[in-house]
Amino acid sequence: MEALRVENVSKDFGGVQAVQGVSFSVEAGQRLAIIGPNGAGKTTLFNILNGQLLPTTGQVYLFGQDITRKSTHRRAHLGMARSFQVSSAFLGLTVLDNALLATQGTRPSRFQMFRPMTAYKDVYADVERLLEPWGLWEHRNSVVEDLAYGEQRKLEIALSLASNPRFLLLDEPSAGLTAAESAHIGTMIQTLGPDTTVLLVAHDIDLIFGVAERIIVLHYGQVIADGMPHDIGSNPKVREIYMGLQESDRDARAD
Amino acid sequence: MLIFAIFAMSLDLIFGYAGLISLGHAAFFGVSAYTVGILMVRYDVDLFWVGAPAAVLASALVAAVFGIIALRVSGLYFILVTFALGQLVFSVTHSVGWLTTAGTEGVTGISRPDLGFFDIAWNNQSYLYFVAVFFAVCGFVLYRIVKSPFGIALQGIRENEPRMRALGYNTWLYRYIAYIIAGTFAGVAGVFFAYHNGLIAPSNVGFLMSGLVMFMVIIGGIATLYGAVMGAVGITLLQFFAADYTPERWPLILGGVFIVSVMFARQGFGVYLYRMWKRAIN
Numbered sequence: 322m323e324a325l326r327v328e329n330v331s332k333d334f335g336g337v338q339a340v341q342g343v344s345f346s347v348e349a350g351q352r353l354a355i356i357g358p359n360g361a362g363k364t365t366l367f368n369i370l371n372g373q374l375l376p377t378t379g380q381v382y383l384f385g386q387d388i389t390r391k392s393t394h395r396r397a398h399l400g401m402a403r404s405f406q407v408s409s410a411f412l413g414l415t416v417l418d419n420a421l422l423a424t425q426g427t428r429p430s431r432f433q434m435f436r437p438m439t440a441y442k443d444v445y446a447d448v449e450r451l452l453e454p455w456g457l458w459e460h461r462n463s464v465v466e467d468l469a470y471g472e473q474r475k476l477e478i479a480l481s482l483a484s485n486p487r488f489l490l491l492d493e494p495s496a497g498l499t500a501a502e503s504a505h506i507g508t509m510i511q512t513l514g515p516d517t518t519v520l521l522v523a524h525d526i527d528l529i530f531g532v533a534e535r536i537i538v539l540h541y542g543q544v545i546a547d548g549m550p551h552d553i554g555s556n557p558k559v560r561e562i563y564m565g566l567q568e569s570d571r572d573a574r575a576d
Numbered sequence: 577m578l579i580f581a582i583f584a585m586s587l588d589l590i591f592g593y594a595g596l597i598s599l600g601h602a603a604f605f606g607v608s609a610y611t612v613g614i615l616m617v618r619y620d621v622d623l624f625w626v627g628a629p630a631a632v633l634a635s636a637l638v639a640a641v642f643g644i645i646a647l648r649v650s651g652l653y654f655i656l657v658t659f660a661l662g663q664l665v666f667s668v669t670h671s672v673g674w675l676t677t678a679g680t681e682g683v684t685g686i687s688r689p690d691l692g693f694f695d696i697a698w699n700n701q702s703y704l705y706f707v708a709v710f711f712a713v714c715g716f717v718l719y720r721i722v723k724s725p726f727g728i729a730l731q732g733i734r735e736n737e738p739r740m741r742a743l744g745y746n747t748w749l750y751r752y753i754a755y756i757i758a759g760t761f762a763g764v765a766g767v768f769f770a771y772h773n774g775l776i777a778p779s780n781v782g783f784l785m786s787g788l789v790m791f792m793v794i795i796g797g798i799a800t801l802y803g804a805v806m807g808a809v810g811i812t813l814l815q816f817f818a819a820d821y822t823p824e825r826w827p828l829i830l831g832g833v834f835i836v837s838v839m840f841a842r843q844g845f846g847v848y849l850y851r852m853w854k855r856a857i858n
Binding site for chain 1: 720721723724725726727728729731732735736738739740741742743744745746747
């Protein structure tokens, strides 16, 4: 089954074509990574998929349903979830409240006004099941601000899993983490069941090659390569972009 | 005092918990106070069980309409729109003749309500108990709301709106509901104010009133209901004593308190005192 179909999507920012005629589809259960140098349009595409941006042209379908103009929260109810590149858990709230909020988001009790949030036993049990494998349950009463950065990243991704999404968008899940922490996140992504389709946008090559079954390379807003990880690794165009960038990076640093 | 405590708690719901700075909160207070006054003075509706619900309903309806307008924008523009809507109500009370009785501006001659079956001999003390009962009910209801999934979600929206949307929350609807609830409780405060004060004038509805109640919340402590209560009690007491000694310097005193408060007790005097008290009993 097709989880996501992107049809000829473009986004124009006052004359700057951030994304140009991108089309691809993702099979249910697939793990797809979108990579590309800075400014390639990854974040723009990500925000279009998530509903924060409206594409200038083109359509997006989630499990066969046209979601191009659906709001972000409607998409969440259709089974889409996302993580944020900049950790954006609710810093002033405890880990437990964060997880309760995330779990409650797609349930009818979210509009309840007269019972304490912790009184919803089913939600509470699900929160324990959610936080436990990330080692966050023991920190449940800590305020997020007081957590170490690595823990905050883990919480960030745990929150995006709280609604048991059918389609998970991950934005730089391992940004700023140590290799060990990044590997842990990779393992956690791999342990997700086949019911969850994953699309991740990342720079972390180890994470991508450890997790992705398929890679799409964006460059100047266009798809320039789409295939299995080892094909992408040996694709001359991709090598040129990345090698070229690395050389100029080195030059910049030498200056 | 307790009337302002109800008023301050209602503002704290949108200001503290939902993070919406509203400079027109006195509008809802005024709508209900005027409703009570007009019903009593022009239509002889003395019965509390008719006048008060009608007034609170009027506030809720106005909040429902204003909310649709104000919540179309956010941030600074929201502040400006609430200010404008507040001044709109203020100028209506000023210029519509129907809203003025007995010569001077405003509605005069409002008496304590008729309670129907409960025959209470009204004096200041019995009225205080009467308000205290409603204060306790409002405090309890608002406390339950801020601790509920709805209340926590409001705080989540204040902290990080995009995240809440991604989690499936219709953030606009949450704010809108909170705005109406806040307007409704401000309406409750307005009802008791009208009965207590005996008259209601445009100055009770305008920007100064909105600013005063915002001071109460800030000085007492944002996003803590008890802070709003303590701020309201503190400011009202201060105003009472200032009126005795130097009424003309009241704004100066209020300004001084506000500056000291934001400089030395950033989270609010109420929160500060509460912590001291907790330390003292430990």
